[in-house]
Structures are given as C-alpha cells and as structure tokens.
Amino acid sequence: MTTWLPNPAALRRPAYQSLADQFAQAIAKGIVAAGARLPPQRKLADDLGLSVQTVSRAYEELIRRGLVVGEVGRGSFVLSPAAEDRSPYLAQREAALIDLSILKPVTERRHVEIFRKGLHWVADNLTESAALAFRPNSVMPRHKQIAADWLGRNGLDVAPGNITITDGATSAITTAVMSAVPVGGTIAAATLTHHLLIPLCKYLGLHLEGLPFDKDGILPDALDGLANKGSLHALYIQPSAINPLAIVSSLERRHELIKVARRHDIQIIENDMLNRLVEHRPPPLAALAPERVLHVNGFTKSTLPGLRVAWLVSPPRTALATANRHLVTNWMATPAMVELLSHWISDGTVDRLILWQRDALRERHQIAQEVLGSAPFHTHPQSLHIWLELPPGSNEEDFVAQARRRGVAVASGGAFRIDDRGRRDAVRIALGSTTASDLRQGLSLVTDTLGSTAEPLLPLIG
Template sequence: MTIWTPDPGTLHRPAYLSLAEQYARAIRDGRLPAGTRLPPQRKLADDLGLSVQTVSRAYEELIRRGLVVGEVGRGSFVLPPGGENSPPYLAERQRELIDLSILKPVTEHMHVETFRQGLHWVAENLTASAALSFRPNSVLPKHQQVAADWLRRHGVDTAPQNITITDGATSAITTAVMSAVPAGGTLAAATLTHHLLIPLCRYLGLHLEGLPVDEDGIIPEALDHLARKGCLRALYMQPAAINPMAIMTSTQRRAELADIARRHDLLIIENDMLNAMIPDRPTPMAALAPERVLHINGFTKTTLPGLRVAWLVSPPQIASTAANRHLVTNWMATPAMVELLSHWISDGTVDRLICWQREALEQRHRIAREVLGATLFRAHPQSLHIWLELPEGRDEEEFVAQGRQRGVAIASGRAFRLSERGRRDAVRIALGSTSTDELHRGLALVADVLNGTSEPLLPLI
C-alpha cells in the first residue's frame, strides 16, 4: 500500500502551517490512519525542499493539535481519532448505563449532609478577607499553616510559605508542570499515567516521554537512560496506588529514583492524592528528596468530590515560581472552600471521612474479588479502581463498546497510555462511582463481556 505524502506544489507561506494543514487533512480523511509513522524530519525536509526547522515546526503544530505524538528515539506517530479530547470517563451520567468509568470516592447521603453542615459553618464564620479580598497573601497564610501541620503529620515536613493552595489536583498538576519544565522541555512519566497529563503537555508545548514500569513502578534504569540523553527536565510520578495500574512503589524503589534525579539534577512531581488514606505507606518522595520534589496532596479522592482543594508543596528555591505560575493560571484558590477544609482538619472531620472511605473501599474490593472470581486484575486495598488486563487478542476499545452495549461503562486503557511500545490492552474499572448494588451488577456485566465472544460489534445503520 502506498503511504500518502504531502504535495510540495501546493505549499504556501507560512510553509510550516501549510504543511501541517496538509497532514491534518490527510489524518482526518483517513489517508494517514492511526499508528502511521511520519517520515523523519530531515528526510521529509529533503524530499520537499524545505528546511528541517520548517518541518520541525509543522510536526510541533500537529502535536499541539493532538493529531500526532512524538517519541524520542522512535519518531512521530498519528494518534487515533479524537484521542486528545476523549476522556476515559462518561462526560455525564447516562441513566441506562452503570457508570464504572469515572474515578470517584465512595459517597452516601452522609456526605451530602456533612457538606451542608460545613457550608452552614462557612456561612456563619466566613471572614471579611475571605469574602472580599483579591490578594492571596491576605487570605491564605493561616491556611498554609494548617496545611503544613497536616503534611508534617503525614510524612512531609515543609514551611508554610512553600505551599501553594489550589482548587484541586488538576490546578496543582498544571502549576507543577509549568514550574518544573520550561517551554519545549521534556517531562517523563510512567508509560501509563494521568490522562490529563497528556493533553496538558501538548498545550504547553512540552515533550512527554513514557517510561516502562514493573511490579514496583518506574524502572530506575529506564529513567537513567533517558536522563543521560541530556534533554530531560523533570519526572512526573503517581507512586501511591492512584496510578492506572494501582501500583504501590516501595520506599527502596522511590529512593533509587530520587538518587537518579539527584545525579541528573531533575525535578520530580509527586501526585500523592491518596496520601493519609493508605496506612503504613512508603516514605513520600518529598521526604526522600525535599530539595527537588513538588508534592501534590488533595482531598477530592479521599473525602468527598466537592471538597476541591489541593496543596502543592515546592522546594524553597522554586516556591515563588510555583506561586507565580498559579497566579497567572488560577489567581487563587476559592477562599470559602479553603476555610471549610481548614475547619474540617481542625475539628477532625477530614480524619473521619478518610477512615470511612478506607473501610468503604475494603467492601468494594471484596465485591470485585467475589464477582470477578479467578479473573486476574491489578489493585491495591485503598485504590479507587482496578486495572484489568485483557486476554491476548481482545481489543480494549471493542471491549469498552461491548460493555456499553450490555449496560456498563468502563474506561479504555488508551486514555492513559503514552506509548504503544509493549502495549497490553486493558481497562480501568472504578469502584467508588456508584452504589454497591450497581457495582455488583456492573462487574457482573464486565465478567460477561470478558467470558463472551470477542467478535466485533456490527455498525448500526
């Protein structure tokens, strides 16, 4: 089969944008299917009579649009249609589907009542500065102290002024990435990672490199090999069971990765959203290498979804950088929510909610083991999900489609994957997103799909 190539006779100024448009049309029209490897930049430049810089800018434009992914040492590849904007979860609840696609903590009516009572407290105790001030420094210092005290109890010792308070993990991740990696720089992460990290790096013009993992997380030798190439600026980690495969990285492995980062002068972004919910957890990266770790700790996954506050702890030398990045992207966290979190930490509500969540998840994991039986899946006792690797020959997208046809929504592994190298088709199944009865029925439907035919669905016409 002849692979489509651009027509140099139709290029116009600016040439890089015209070339990118040709590729974009070919991708949309199906002339360049997903997985197609684009020509090396130098070869394409020679074939079209363009400069390598022009071709490089065209490829960067395609990456920015989410049409192509670039992998150092391998080349540039066409992404599946809609790959950039397709979240792993349902955008909204659909009545006919049991939704096991979105990662949420277990919630009951008790959580609604707790939130209502908390908001009543805020209404009665909200300070004038929290209600009226535009200046974070006049509102948040006392809450930074509360955060520092909490973090110290849970293994991260930092000064209050090194803490940026944000409206949840997404805001904290964005601020951390912008603080750690300059435009055009390279960030590394496990080959299966946070689904929002992928489009975020595209939007920011960053290169995102996938690192292989084993049963203990990111393989140190792979990080060292990539760092030796001299282009890497930072490493993004989810070492404590919140990652797609629910891996809990040991303290020894964390120390090895910290030593490599120190040797190559890399920053580390540690997403530690489960934090206090995991008893006897390994030492946080922020305690092993406080001089280079940006540590993220939030509460939407451990207490209740509406408590959208997260803390970003930065090394002292870049704390002001992180504060500035947060100012230009979010300005400041919502003061009323921060007031509520600080109050709930002080009166013990957060501790009670976390303990409740831990016990609720134990029940959810028992249901998963009971329904799925001998089916092998990856999980951690405090993970909000399980990771189900599919049998050889089963396609994850087709598996998700068959599940929806039967009445259950789950998340395809594609949304979390940085590289097709060593791909193993898999799905993520959330355990906390619905009632126990619906979870039981939804997992039974997943088991039916798993044990049924792998014949592709016929299109509805």
C-alpha cells in the same frame, strides 16, 4: 500538503516514536496547521532516509494520539483543535448505564449531609477577607499554616510559604508541570500514567517520554538511560496507588529514583492524591528529597468529590515560580472552599472521612474479588479502582464498546498510555462511582463481556 519536514539528524531510537514526536511538536506550535495533509509515507521515507515501515508506524502513532486522521485513498490529515482527546470517563451520566468509568471515592447520603453542615458553618463563620479580599496573600496565610501542620503529621516537614493552595489536583498538577518544565522541554512518566498529563503536555508544547516499570514502579535504570540521552527536566510520578496499576512503590525504589534525579538534577512532580488513605505507605518522595520534589496533595479522592482543594508543595528554589504560574493560570483557590477544608482539618472531619473511606473500600474490593474471580487484575486495598487485563488478542476499545452495549461503562487503557511499548490491553474500573449493588451488577456485566466472543458493533437504527 505541508512543506515542513522533520529533522532526520534529531531522530533517536525508536525512530518511529521520535518521528511522531517531531510531528506532534510541530502541530502543537502551529507549524503544521489543522487540516494539512502529511507527506505520502514513501516520499517522506525517501526524503528522510528511513524505511517506509518506520514512517508508517509514526503515522499510526499520530493517529493513536488523536492528532491525525487517515483517510483511505486520500492520505493523512492533521485534525483540528476541536477534535479533543477523548476522556476515559463518560462526559455525562446516561440513563440505565452503570458508570464505572470515573474515579471517585465511595459516597453515601451522609456525605451530602456532612457537606451541607460544613457549608452552613462557612456561612456562619465566613471572614471578611475570605469574602472580599482579592489578593491571595491576604487570605491564605492561616490556611497555609493549617496545611503545613497537617502535612507535618503525615511525615512531610514544609514551610507554609512553600505551599500553594489550588482548586484541586488538576490545577496543582498543571501549575507544577509549568513550573518544572520550560516550553519545548521534556518530562518523563511511566508509560501508563495520569490520563490528563498526556493532553496537558501536548497543549503546553512539552515532550512527554514514557518509562517502563515493574511491580515496584518506574525502573531507575530506564530513567537514568533517558536522562543520559539528553535534556530531561522532570519526572512525573504517582507512587502510592493512584497510578493505573495501583502500585505502591517501596521505600528502596523511591530512594533509587531520587538518586538518579539528583545525579541529573531532575525535578520530580509527585501526585500523592490518596495521601493518608493508603495505609503503611512509605514516606512521600517530597519528604526524602525536599530540594527537588513538587508534591501534590488533595482531598477529592480520599474524602468527597466536592472538596475541590489541593496543596502544591514546592522546593524553596521553585516556590516563587510556582506561585507565579498559579497566579497566571488560576489567581487563587476559592476562599470559601479553603475555609471549609481548614475547618474540617481542625475539627477532625477530614480524618474521620478518610477512615470511613478505608472501610468502604474494603467492601468494594471484596465485591470485585467475588465477581471477577480469577480474572487477572491489579489493585491495592485502598485504591479506588482496579486495572483489568484483557485476554490476549482483545482490543480494549472494542471491549469498552461491547461492555457499554451491555449496560456498563469502563475506561479504556489507551487513555493512560503514553506509547505502546510493552502494551497489554486493559481497562480501568472505578469502584466508588456508584452504589455497592450497582457495582456488583456492573462487574457481572464486565465478566459477561470477558466471556463473550467479540461481535461487530452494528448501528442501532430504528
């Protein structure tokens, strides 16, 4: 049994959440080792002066986060690092299963041909520096200027030197989080957020706080209240339809959040991966508060999945730190792929792919509306997914399992949830991950699952 105990003086409301956070940080730092048995709930409650109910809820929260497992009659044990967080998507495609779990743009055979043609261009035009250079500064200046010009046409005035070119959004987000939040620091996000942010913060030893939101995005008063409680370093935000509920925050809400961030000197990490795909969106937060927003802008969601390049725009005060964090974790983006993106921006291919994607998504959303009918779901005309709310009393994990038995894979809402405050069980359904006909069939299977009575899942034994 672990001899480490949480500090009761550091607890804040809600106490169970704060208690779970202390355990999570101790586990992340190795203070509480894998396999360690947590104190019995009643004993810990007595030691800390808490109710047994509070400790019980904290242990349940640790189980939900995948950090602890409860064994009847034995107690609660810390899981080993090998017990990784479950992804919201299938790790690999299964035969005869319609996969609506992974977020991808709509693609057709033409996209393969466009990619092949682009790679032929790269082969014929690859520069010596792109092929042989080992220093980012000797490869990327021209590409950063092209990036700055493209961003400028989309409302974001940025100096090329403040752009870090990365191998996709995951690399850019990791670099941004490491640059904005020190080890042991606190970052906030909507309670439903990017599924990779949750394990990333755990791996980096950061404290992640969930913020309530409404149909316009994160509530400014909630951000202000959290900042007033103590040291908050950064806010992670997905304001333009890439968030789980596909919300596009208004210009007014963006200004309100920036006002709070300026008052408390909070940095903002803005995930804008859909960028120009979203029509009539307000300006990005980086255009409204360039002194404090780290802006992630990429192309895998708006053009085609293989174009794994993203730009991370940093404020001048953090540009050097961002570049250093990226050097340590990734060194530099793959030059050949950066050459391809720069060429496609220059010859208009990226713009044409984005316009095509809008038209394709229009058809996919029409299919979803026709098949799901009156089922309650959230979406946006240019989002790549819908967020389907389940009937009261449903359990999203059971629903995902039942749907999979019927032949369709969807993503559980739990993968995107920081905590259970205001919880409404739901699933995320990707619209672009398969053909239009398979989407229609898969959504029909989802509808069948919605209308069925949940049955216990029996083992399939031959």
